[in-house]
Each structure stands twice: as structure tokens, then as C-alpha cells.
Amino acid sequence: MTGNVAAAKAALAHLDIEKSDTAIKAKSRDFFWYSPVLKARLDDVIADFVISPRSEDEVIEVLKVCYEHDVPVTTRGAGTGNYGQAMPLAGGCVMHLQHLNKVKHVEPGRVICEPGILLKDLDAVCIEKAAHELRMFSSTWATASVGGFIAGGSGGVGSCTWGSLRDLGNIIRLRVVTMEAEPRVLEFRGEELARVSHAYGTNGIITELELPLAPAYDWVEMFVAFDDFTPAMEFAEDLANQDGILIKLATVFEAPITHDYFQRVRPHVEPGTNLVGLLVAPQSMDGFETFTARRPGARVIYRSDDHDWPKAPGRVFEYGWNHTTLRALKVDPSITYLQVRYGFPKHRELVEKMRSEFSPEVLQHLEVLRENGKVMFAGLSLVKFTTEERLDEIVRLHEEAGAMIFNPHRYTLEEGGRQTVDDRQLRFKREADPKGLLNPGKMIAWDDPDWAYDRMYAYPGLKAAE
Amino acid sequence: MTGNVAAAKAALAHLDIEKSDTAIKAKSRDFFWYSPVLKARLDDVIADFVISPRSEDEVIEVLKVCYEHDVPVTTRGAGTGNYGQAMPLAGGCVMHLQHLNKVKHVEPGRVICEPGILLKDLDAVCIEKAAHELRMFSSTWATASVGGFIAGGSGGVGSCTWGSLRDLGNIIRLRVVTMEAEPRVLEFRGEELARVSHAYGTNGIITELELPLAPAYDWVEMFVAFDDFTPAMEFAEDLANQDGILIKLATVFEAPITHDYFQRVRPHVEPGTNLVGLLVAPQSMDGFETFTARRPGARVIYRSDDHDWPKAPGRVFEYGWNHTTLRALKVDPSITYLQVRYGFPKHRELVEKMRSEFSPEVLQHLEVLRENGKVMFAGLSLVKFTTEERLDEIVRLHEEAGAMIFNPHRYTLEEGGRQTVDDRQLRFKREADPKGLLNPGKMIAWDDPDWAYDRMYAYPGLKAAE
Numbered sequence: 001m002t003g004n005v006a007a008a009k010a011a012l013a014h015l016d017i018e019k020s021d022t023a024i025k026a027k028s029r030d031f032f033w034y035s036p037v038l039k040a041r042l043d044d045v046i047a048d049f050v051i052s053p054r055s056e057d058e059v060i061e062v063l064k065v066c067y068e069h070d071v072p073v074t075t076r077g078a079g080t081g082n083y084g085q086a087m088p089l090a091g092g093c094v095m096h097l098q099h100l101n102k103v104k105h106v107e108p109g110r111v112i113c114e115p116g117i118l119l120k121d122l123d124a125v126c127i128e129k130a131a132h133e134l135r136m137f138s139s140t141w142a143t144a145s146v147g148g149f150i151a152g153g154s155g156g157v158g159s160c161t162w163g164s165l166r167d168l169g170n171i172i173r174l175r176v177v178t179m180e181a182e183p184r185v186l187e188f189r190g191e192e193l194a195r196v197s198h199a200y201g202t203n204g205i206i207t208e209l210e211l212p213l214a215p216a217y218d219w220v221e222m223f224v225a226f227d228d229f230t231p232a233m234e235f236a237e238d239l240a241n242q243d244g245i246l247i248k249l250a251t252v253f254e255a256p257i258t259h260d261y262f263q264r265v266r267p268h269v270e271p272g273t274n275l276v277g278l279l280v281a282p283q284s285m286d287g288f289e290t291f292t293a294r295r296p297g298a299r300v301i302y303r304s305d306d307h308d309w310p311k312a313p314g315r316v317f318e319y320g321w322n323h324t325t326l327r328a329l330k331v332d333p334s335i336t337y338l339q340v341r342y343g344f345p346k347h348r349e350l351v352e353k354m355r356s357e358f359s360p361e362v363l364q365h366l367e368v369l370r371e372n373g374k375v376m377f378a379g380l381s382l383v384k385f386t387t388e389e390r391l392d393e394i395v396r397l398h399e400e401a402g403a404m405i406f407n408p409h410r411y412t413l414e415e416g417g418r419q420t421v422d423d424r425q426l427r428f429k430r431e432a433d434p435k436g437l438l439n440p441g442k443m444i445a446w447d448d449p450d451w452a453y454d455r456m457y458a459y460p461g462l463k464a465a466e
Numbered sequence: 467m468t469g470n471v472a473a474a475k476a477a478l479a480h481l482d483i484e485k486s487d488t489a490i491k492a493k494s495r496d497f498f499w500y501s502p503v504l505k506a507r508l509d510d511v512i513a514d515f516v517i518s519p520r521s522e523d524e525v526i527e528v529l530k531v532c533y534e535h536d537v538p539v540t541t542r543g544a545g546t547g548n549y550g551q552a553m554p555l556a557g558g559c560v561m562h563l564q565h566l567n568k569v570k571h572v573e574p575g576r577v578i579c580e581p582g583i584l585l586k587d588l589d590a591v592c593i594e595k596a597a598h599e600l601r602m603f604s605s606t607w608a609t610a611s612v613g614g615f616i617a618g619g620s621g622g623v624g625s626c627t628w629g630s631l632r633d634l635g636n637i638i639r640l641r642v643v644t645m646e647a648e649p650r651v652l653e654f655r656g657e658e659l660a661r662v663s664h665a666y667g668t669n670g671i672i673t674e675l676e677l678p679l680a681p682a683y684d685w686v687e688m689f690v691a692f693d694d695f696t697p698a699m700e701f702a703e704d705l706a707n708q709d710g711i712l713i714k715l716a717t718v719f720e721a722p723i724t725h726d727y728f729q730r731v732r733p734h735v736e737p738g739t740n741l742v743g744l745l746v747a748p749q750s751m752d753g754f755e756t757f758t759a760r761r762p763g764a765r766v767i768y769r770s771d772d773h774d775w776p777k778a779p780g781r782v783f784e785y786g787w788n789h790t791t792l793r794a795l796k797v798d799p800s801i802t803y804l805q806v807r808y809g810f811p812k813h814r815e816l817v818e819k820m821r822s823e824f825s826p827e828v829l830q831h832l833e834v835l836r837e838n839g840k841v842m843f844a845g846l847s848l849v850k851f852t853t854e855e856r857l858d859e860i861v862r863l864h865e866e867a868g869a870m871i872f873n874p875h876r877y878t879l880e881e882g883g884r885q886t887v888d889d890r891q892l893r894f895k896r897e898a899d900p901k902g903l904l905n906p907g908k909m910i911a912w913d914d915p916d917w918a919y920d921r922m923y924a925y926p927g928l929k930a931a932e
Contacts, residue, residue, distance in 0.1 A: 108597055109683055109749035131574055131597060132681075135710075163709025169753025170710035190756035212710070212749040215598075215681035217575055241839025243629025244601075244636035244678070283575035283678040287635025290656035373707025373841050 003070025003437075005048045005092065011065045015058055016099065018050035027094055030076065032084035034325055036336055036385050037409035037456075045087050045462070047074070047094035054099045056177065056185070056207040063179045063205065066093050066437060073179065074439045075201035077116060077145030080138070082322055084411035085152040085200045089441035091463040097147055100207065106130045110172065112210045115147020122146050123216075132213035135162040135170060139321035147206050150174070150197055154406075155378070157249050157279070157317045160240050160368040162214070171197055175208035178432035186432075195428040200413060202439045202446070203429035219248055219279040221304040221316035224292070225269060229254050231297045232274040233351060233366060233377075238291075239278070240368045240375045245287045248279035250368035251320035254355070257363055257382060261328040264313040268301050277316045321380065324365045328382050338362070338395065340379030341404040347376040350403050357401075360384070362394060379403070412457050414444045419453050421445035469536025469903075471514040471558065477531045481524055482565065484516035493560055496542065498550035500791055502802055502851050503875035503922075510930035511553050513540070513560035520565045522643065522651070522673040529645045529671065532559050532903060539645065540905045541667035543582060543611030546604070548788055550877035551618040551666045555907035557929040563613055566673065572596045576638065578676045581613020588612050589682075598679035601628040601636060605787035613672050616640070616663055620872075623715050623745070623783045626706050626834040626841070628680070637663055641674035644898035652898075661894040666879060668905045668912075669895035685714055685745040687770040687782035690758065691735060695720050697763045698740040699817060699832060699843075704757075705744070706834045706841045711753045714745035716834035717786035720821065723829055723848060727794040730779040734767050743782045787846065790831045794848050804828070804861065806845030807870040813842040816869050823867075826850070828860060845869070878923050880910045885919050887911040 009017070018024050028047040032038040048071075053059045066073045072092030079086045088094050097116035105112040106129040113122055119141040123133045136158030138144050149156075150171060155164040162170060176196050178184045186204070188196060196204045226232035229252075236250040258265050258275040269275065276298075280288050282305075292298050302309060304316070313319070319327065328335040342350045355364050361384050366377040385391060388409075395405050410416050413425070426445045429438070436446055441459030444451045451457060475483070484490050494513040498504040514537075519525045532539045538558035545552045554560050563582035571578040572595040579588055585607040589599045602624030604610050615622075616637060621630040628636060642662050644650045652670070654662060662670045692698035695718075702716040724731050724741040735741065742764075746754045748771075758764050768775060770782070779785070785793065794801040808816045821830050827850050832843040851857060854875075861871050876882050879891070892911045895904070902912055907925030910917045917923060 108681065109747060161709070167710035168708055168756050169712070169750045172749065172752050189752050190759070212712075215574065242634055243627070243836040243839060244633035246635070246678075281575060283638065284635045286638050286655050290634050293656070370709040373709060375839050 003092070005069070005071055008066050008069040008071040008093065009049045011069070012051055012062060015062070016052040016054060018052070024050050027076070027079070027096055028088055030079035030084060030086040031082045032087055032411070034082045034322070034329065034336060035409045037388055037391065038084050038411060041462075042084055042087050042411065045089060046091065047088040048091045050094045050096055052096040052099050056100070059095070059100070059177050059205055059207055060183045060185070062093065062095055063177060063183045064181070067179050067181060067183075067435060070435065070437065072437045072440045075205050077148030078118065078140070078143050079148070080140040080144040081148060081152040082408050083152070083416045085442070086148070087411065089411070089459050089463065090461045092437075095205070097145065104208070106132070108132050109213050110210065111213055112208065113146060114208060115150070115206050116145050118142070119144055119146055119149060126213055127216045130213065131216050133216040134158065135212055135214045136165070139317055139323040141317070146209060146211070150209060151199065151201050151206060154198060155369065156321050158214070160247055160250050160370060160375070163370045165197060166194070169212060171209070172212060173210035174206050176204035176432075177207055178204055179438050180432070180434060195424050199425050200439050200442045202413065202433070202443045203425055204432045204438070217281045217283070220282055220285055222278045222280065222300055223265060223302040223313070223316065224276040224278065225299045225301045226274045226276070226297050227272060228297065229274045229355065229364065230352070231295065232276050233348065235295055235298055236276050236366065236368050237348070237375055237377070239288070242287065242291060245284040245291065246281040247284070248281075249277060249317050249320055251277040251324075252364065252366040253277070253324065254359065254364040257324065257328065257365060261331050262313070262319060264309075264311050265302075268309065277319050279317060321367060324380060325382065334385050336383050336385045336391070337408060338379065338381045338383055338398070339406040339408050340381055340398060341406070342366070342377040342379055343404070344371065344374035344376040346402065350401060351377060351379070353401055354381070354398060354403060357397065358394065410456060412442055412444045415453070415457060469538075469558070471535070471537055474532050474535040474537040474559065475515045477535070478517055478528060481528070482518040482520060484518070490516050493542070493545070493562055494554055496545035496550060496552040497548045498553055498877070500548045500788070500795065500802060501875040503854055503857065504550050504877060507928070508550055508553050508877065511555060511928070512557065512930070513554040514557045516560045516562055518562040518565050522566070525561070525566070525643055525671055525673055526649045526651070528559065528561055529643060529649045530647070533645050533647060533649075533901060536901060536903065538903045538906045541671050543614030544584065544606070544609050545614070546606040546610040547614060547618040548874050549618070549882045551908070552614070553877065555877070555925050555929065556927045561671070563611065570674070572598070574598050575679050576676065577679055578674065579612060580674060581616070581672045582611050584608070585610050585612055585615060592679055593682045596679065597682050599682040600624070601678055601680045602631070605783055605789040607783070612675060612677070616675060617665065617667050617672060620664060621835065621844070622787050624680070626713055626716050626836060629836045631663060632660070635678060637675070638678060639676035640672050642670035642898075643673055644670055645904050646898070646900060661890050665891050666905050666908045668879065668899070668909045669891055670898045670904070683747045683749070686748055686751055688744045688746065688766055689731065689768040689779070689782065690742040690744065691765045691767045692740045692742070692763050693738060694763065695740045695821065695830065696818070697761065698742050699814065701761055701764055702742050702832065702834050703814070703841055703843070705754070708753065708757060711750040711757065712747040713750070714747075715743060715783050715786055717743040717790075718830065718832040719743070719790065720825065720830040723790065723794065723831060727797050728779070728785060730775075730777050731768075734775065743785050745783060787833060790846060791848065800851050802849050802851045802857070803874060804845065804847045804849055804864070805872040805874050806847055806864060807872070808832070808843040808845055809870070810837065810840035810842040812868065816867060817843060817845065819867055820847070820864060820869060823863065824860065876922060878908055878910045881919070881923060
């Protein structure tokens with residue numbers, strides 16, 4: 001289905017088009033390789049060409065030309081997603097939004113920007129101009145783009161306070177270009193946001209975002225050590241339930257994650273140390289210290305504003321969320337992970353059950369998260385990978401126990417999500433991408449409406465490098 | 467026990483001492499008269515003299531001189547408390563802190579100030595200097611002092627997000643002067659804060675406060691109307707559980723409170739209208755509108771940023787918390803109120819039960835509140851007063867049903883609180899006020915350690931005007 005690639009490429013040659021084959025290969029890849037399952041399937045996927053538009057007009061031009069020539073377009077930011085979101089399964093054009101990096105307006109509580117700006121750079125502008133920062137961001141803050149986060153992410157650092165991206169109020173407005181003979185530019189707010197947020201660019205390309213901001217503070221970043229797992233988990237949750245203590249991160253690492261995979265932290269812990277990583281607002285540090293003194297087992301081993309570690313560990317949030325997996329992978333390439341929802345009010349119980357069933361094959365890495373006003377856990381469990389069959393069995397046993405899995409070993413929206421068709425996204429794709437050229441192979445409902453979800457979906461149009 | 471009043475007064479004559487009898491009478495009174503029970507007992511209470519120190523040194527001088535002459539000292543701010551906190555039961559000296567109104571330091575997230583500054587004035591400084599504001603304040607924001615709020619209040623506007631004043635992190639530090647032969651100046655943080663916060667000035671006088679701040683926004687103030695009570699209550703709670711929508715107030719008024727007591731709102735409602743009052747951050751208005759559109763019964767009848775009411779209603783938070791009672795009292799002097807805790811997770815059920823049992827004798831006025839991270843309700847129910855016996859019976863029936871009452875018809879810390887001795891406060895009083903001269907009659911544990919709480923405590927030293 002890659003259409004007339006040569007014609008499209010020629011028609012777009014006056015734009016910023018990638019010349020180097022190495023760069024084309026690099027820009028055809030995201031972080032799908034966290035998953036051995038995806039790695040086995042997507043490692044040879046490559047775009048025919050990569051183009052980086054410099055404006056919304058150029059985005060429109062790319063979409064119009066590719067539409068005319070039936071060339072698929074897979075849009076990407078920095079490519080730090082782990083679900084293969086930005087992998088151009090059918091080849092064709094990869095549209096890289098790195099040049100769309102302008103901040104158009106900042107005020108206390110709100111920012112309007114383009115999608116290609118990195119989260120870190122966006123935060124810097126918001127802090128400078130309005131003493132505010134993003135409510136939430138991925139642990140890839142330093143390298144990921146805001147558009148990629150919104151189109152391919154679900155939450156992150158800050159979700160312990162603000163919930164998930166899908167929650168009302170965490171995205172204000174998205175401006176979206178369709179892929180039609182004459183692309184349209186649409187503005188979505190409210191209920192309409194669900195059409196295109198977390199849609200992997202399958203039904204429209206985001207060219208502008210309006211997001212709420214939170215006040216910026218010099219967060220105190222900390223590690224708190226515990227001999228046992230349960231008190232560590234309880235500490236993280238109970239702290240998040242302290243209404244008067246403002247936090248931006250509460251992460252729990254089961255032993256021996258810290259000792260085995262966090263090289264800068266390793267000299268300060270034992271193999272049996274369970275760790276909690278935290279970001280706490282400076283004005284909440286007195287409250288935090290009082291809270292912590294009530295827990296005899298809790299030992300603050302690092303705080304960013306006052307420590308004597310010869311080698312500082314860097315940002316504590318760069319140990320949490322998907323960076324935990326990344327750090328583990330670097331030490332042990334056989335490690336992969338799961339994304340688990342441990343829902344309130346059975347979250348603790350469920351974590352303990354999964355832990356007793358699977359540890360150490362599966363090690364608990366928990367992120368405190370709010371959902372419907374309740375503190376609960378997202379699990380980004382580390383899994384010692386053996387076979388795909390065993391991985392599928394672990395997934396199944398979690399689901400049977402009531403722990404929902406957002407399977408990161410699948411590249412479709414449905415399988416990585418709630419395993420059901422999102423009608424709003426599908427209906428909008430019919431309108432906005434009538435030829436089905438946007439990020440093909442990622443929406444099962446489009447390809448095969450009767451798919452039974454009884455096995456891993458394999459996109460029939462998958463095209464690997466020749 | 468009023469000691470040698472004349473000697474103390476003479477020794478302090480060089481300070482700002484009240485000359486006018488009318489002013490002495492006025493400054494001997496707080497808002498105890500919300501309660502017909504307290505009104506019957508405290509209406510004639512009056513101080514022997516009223517003094518307004520201009521500095522911490524003068525506070526120390528007042529305490530030292532009164533200690534020497536065995537003269538009781540009852541400290542007050544603006545006197546807007548409803549529990550008779552600031553009533554000088556034993557006469558003696560009322561120390562008014564109005565001149566201690568300096569703001570010493572503001573930064574984003576934190577303020578250091580003196581106790582006598584009005585909440586409104588403090589907010590103005592914090593907004594101007596750091597674009598921040600108080601996390602929470604009483605509905606008497608325009609007239610109440612911050613010291614009075616901390617020493618005599620429990621929470622208020624903002625508690626739907628930040629919880630109560632007693633929660634860790636909502637007070638950072640208090641500086642306190644003791645009443646001894648040589649008064650000491652102490653600094654309390656962490657666990658020690660519980661000694662003197664919400665202690666009515668019975669065991670030390672706060673001369674400086676350090677409080678956390680929240681970002682200041684141009685809150686959109688709204689009224690949302692419902693035909694039925696239950697959907698109104700659910701709307702308020704469910705909105706507060708939206709993690710992505712930032713609010714500062716969610717108040718529920720059962721019909722016909724709005725129609726009967728809110729004169730500016732009355733032209734816009736029916737007698738059967740149940741109302742929700744809200745403060746929503748401007749960046750959350752899109753999310754709010756989406757949320758509200760999902761509730762067919764919800765009608766936004768007023769929003770402060772866009773309305774055509776010929777007479778604007780003023781600040782919406784001045785309809786909530788204790789202002790609801792105040793507005794009702796002005797129309798119907800036989801109205802009084804209760805303070806009820808409807809604790810998670812049975813809060814809705816308990817409200818419905820109390821409503822079906824008592825409405826319209828008791829009308830539900832609910833304030834959304836966070837406690838241990840969970841959204842629940844504080845009830846400031848309006849009660850049509852008939853007799854003290856019936857009021858006691860209503861209290862008893864609430865308690866039997868599991869709805870804790872903080873009885874506002876009692877003037878002691880214990881009876882207005884959890885009906886148990888607070889050992890931390892008592893122990894500190896022994897240290898800081900060995901002669902028992904600070905706000906006498908307010909701590910039963912001091913007067914009568916064996917009190918059985920089987921009837922209303924009557925302070926034996928009560929001294930009325932002659």
C-alpha cells in the first residue's frame with residue numbers, strides 16, 4: 001500500500017527531507033525494542049523517506065501530496081514511545097515534527113505550543129515566563145516531544161497529583177490537520193479531544209496544543225529506603241494521600257531493582273533494599289519530614305538539596321516510569337516489562353498477590369497515580385523474559401486476578417489499551433483519513449472490524465527493509 | 467480569678483488600650499451568637515480591658531504584667547469565630563492582635579506573616595509579590611485575621627483540594643509566646659504544631675506564622691442549579707474527584723436554602739432549586755464545561771466571568787461555609803446550625819439518611835472536603851431551632867447514625883472538637899500557662915480532668931458584666 005513513493009518524494013523535495021540512509025533508519029525507529037516481542041517483529045521496519053516540515057502549511061502540504069500519491073504517513077516526535085507508536089509499519093513517509101517547536105503563548109496555568117518542542121524545553125519557557133510547568137510529563141522529559149507525549153502517552157511524572165492525560169482538564173485544546181484531498185484544520189476541545197489524543201497520529205496530525213500548567217517549584221528529589229516491600233508501598237501511597245503535602249512523583253521499586261540496576265544508587269543500598277523515589281515541593285518538606293518520622297522503617301538516603309554522594313544520581317524522576325525499564329535493560333538485556341493497572345480500592349492487595357505469585361520473575365515497580373480522585377498504582381513491572389508464551393501467560397494471570405494490562409508487547413492502539421475499539425477514534429478516522437494512510441496498522445478496528453483479540457494482531461501490510 | 471485588674475491595666479496604660487466602653491463591649495464579643503445556646507450563656511460576657519499590642523515585645527509585656535497580677539488574657543483577631551473562641555469568660559484582659567499585621571516574607575509557595583493581618587490583605591500581598599495565595603481560608607476572608615483562622619478554625623475554602631488545617635503541611639511553623647513570669651518565645655514545627663494550632667490561645671500566643679501557599683488564579687465563581695438534591699450532591703463530589711479539574715470550592719445547598727436566604731440569587735431560582743457553588747480555575751473551565759454537559763440536570767445559572775444578572779451576587783465563597791448560616795440567620799433569626807463530618811466512604815449514604823430523617827427541620831448544606839486523600843463532606847447543616855433539648859437530640863441522632871458532630875453550641879475545645887482531651891495541648895498548657903490565665907474556661911481537661919461529657923460543660927469562673 002505504499003503508493004507512488006517516488007512521486008511523493010519528488011513533489012516534496014523542496015522541504016527538509018532526510019538525505020542520509022543512517023538517519024532515515026534512525027528516524028524510522030522508536031523505543032519498541034523495550035519489548036522482545038515487538039523487537040522480533042519490527043526491527044527491520046523502515047520508512048521510504050523522512051521529512052521534517054517547518055510549519056503547519058508544510059504539514060498540510062506533506063499530507064496533501066502523500067494523499068494524492070497514496071503514500072502512508074507516520075508522524076513522530078522524538079520517538080521515545082515504547083509501544084511502537086511511531087514505527088512506519090507500511091513504510092512510506094515518516095513525518096518528523098522537530099521543527100514545529102514554537103511556544104505561542106504562556107500564562108500562569110496555561111500554555112499554547114507546537115508539538116515538536118521537547119518537554120524539557122517547553123518547561124523551561126513556561127518556568128521563565130510564568131513560573132509554571134507542565135502538570136505531567138514522561139520520564140523521557142529531556143528528550144521527548146510534547147506532541148508525542150499527548151499522541152502516544154498516557155501520564156507520567158505528575159500523575160500522582162493530576163491523574164492521566166485522558167482525564168478531563170489535562171488537555172485543553174488540540175489543533176489537528178486531516179489527511180484528505182484538501183486537508184482540513186480542526187480545533188478540538190472537550191469531548192472531541194478523545195478523538196485524537198492518544199491515537200498515535202492514526203486519524204489526524206496535531207499541529208498545536210493548549211495545555212494546563214501547574215506552578216513550578218524547586219522540587220526536592222529524594223530516595224527513601226526500606227528493608228521490606230510492603231511498608232515502602234504503603235509509605236508511597238499514604239504520602240500521596242496527605243492532602244497538605246504537595247508531591248509530583250512517588251515511585252516504588254521492589255528489591256533488588258535498586259541494587260541491581262541503578263548504578264549510582266547501588267553504593268548506598270543493599271540487595272534487599274526497597275526504594276521509594278519522590279519529588280516533594282519545598283514548602284511541603286516540613287510536613288514530609290514529620291510524616292516520615294512517623295515511619296520507623298523509612299530512611300531518607302538521598303535528597304537533592306542536601307546530600308554527600310560523591311556521584312549525584314541525577315534527576316530522581318529519571319529512575320521512574322519507563323526509565324526504570326530502560327536502566328534495567330541496560331544491565332540485563334533479558335529484562336522487559338508490563339504496564340499494569342492496580343485499581344482502587346484493591347490495589348495493595350492485588351500488588352501483594354502478584355508479587356507473591358511472580359517475584360522475582362516479575363519485580364514490582366509501582367507508580368502512584370490518581371484515578372477518579374483516588375490514589376492507586378500503575379505497575380510498570382520488570383519481567384525476566386524467557387518466551388513469548390510465558391509472557392502471555394503472565395499477562396493472562398494478571399488479568400484473571402483483576403489487574404488490567406496495557407500490553408506493551410503489542411503495537412496496536414487496542415491491544416496496548418483496553419482491548420476494545422474506541423468508536424470515537426474510529427469514526428473520526430473515517431472522516432479525517434478516508435484512504436487509511438495515517439500510521440497504518442495501528443488501529444485494528446480500521447483494518448479488521450471483526451478481530452476477536454484471541455491472539456496478537458499481525459498487520460498484513462507490514463513492510464520491512466528490503 | 468480576675469486578679470488585680472486595676473494594677474495590670476495601670477501597668478499597661480502606655481500601650482494601645484481601649485478607652486471607649488462601647489468598643490470594649492464590641493471587642494469582648496465574637497460570633498458566638500450564631501448559637502442560641504451560646505447566646506443564652508455568653509451574651510453578657512465582657513472584658514475588663516482591651517489592649518492592642520503593636521509588637522511581639524508588647525505581647526510579651528502584656529503577658530508578663532497580667533501574669534504578675536493574675537489577670538486572665540483572652541487573645542483575639544477579628545472575632546469572627548462561632549464557637550465563642552474569643553469570649554473572655556473570666557473577664558480580665560482581651561488582647562487584640564490587629565496591629566501585628568506585617569507580612570515578613572513571601573515567595574512562591576510560602577509566606578511568613580504576623581497573626582493580625584486579615585486573610586484578604588494577606589492574599590493581596592501574596593498575589594502581588596509571588597502570584598500565590600492562601601491554600602485555604604474561612605468564608606470570613608474579608609474580615610477575619612490569619613491568626614484567628616489558625617488558632618480557632620479548622621479549614622474552609624480550599625479544603626476541597628488541600629484538606630484541613632490540621633493536616634501535615636498546611637501549617638509550616640508557628641512562633642508562640644508563653645504566659646509565665648518570664649514569657650518565652652518558642653518556634654514550633656512538625657509534630658509540635660498540634661500543641662497550639664486550634665487551641666484558641668489557651669496555651670500560648672501566636673506572634674508569627676509560616677504558611678504554605680497555592681498558585682493564585684482568577685477563579686471562575688459559579689452557581690449550578692439542580693431540581694433534585696441527590697444529583698446536586700453527586701455533581702459536587704464527582705467534580706472534586708476529577709483530578710484534572712482544579713477547584714477551590716464545591717458547596718451544596720439543599721432547597722429551599724437558596725431561594726429563602728440568598729437574596730441576590732433568589733430571582734434566579736425556584737423554591738425547589740438545589741444549588742452548587744463553585745470556584746474553578748480558568749484553565750479548568752473547558753474540562754468543567756465538558757464534565758457539566760454530561761449531567762443533563764445541571765444548569766449553570768451564574769458565572770462570575772460572564773453573566774447578565776442586574777445585581778451580581780458578590781463572591782460565591784461568601785455563600786459557603788459559615789456564611790450560609792449567617793445569611794440564613796439574617797432572614798430567619800431562629801436558624802442555627804451544626805458542624806457534621808460525613809466521612810468517606812459512607813458520606814453520601816449518611817447525608818441521605820440525615821436528610822430523610824430531618825429535612826426540612828435540618829437542611830443540608832455540604833462542603834466538599836478532602837480527608838486522607840478522599841473526597842467527603844463537611845456538613846454545616848441549617849437547623850430550625852426550637853429548644854436546646856431538641857437540638858441535643860438532633861446531635862445525638864447524628865452521632866448514633868455515625869455522623870460525627872463538632873458541636874458549635876459549646877465553647878470548650880473538647881466539646882467543639884472530638885469530645886476527648888488533647889493531651890498535647892494540655893501538656894503544653896501546663897508548661898506555657900502555669901497559672902491557667904490564657905483564655906480560661908475553654909479547656910475542660912485543665913479545669914476538670916475527670917469531666918464525663920454527660921452534659922454541657924459550664925465554666926464555673928464565668929463572669930458576666932455587672
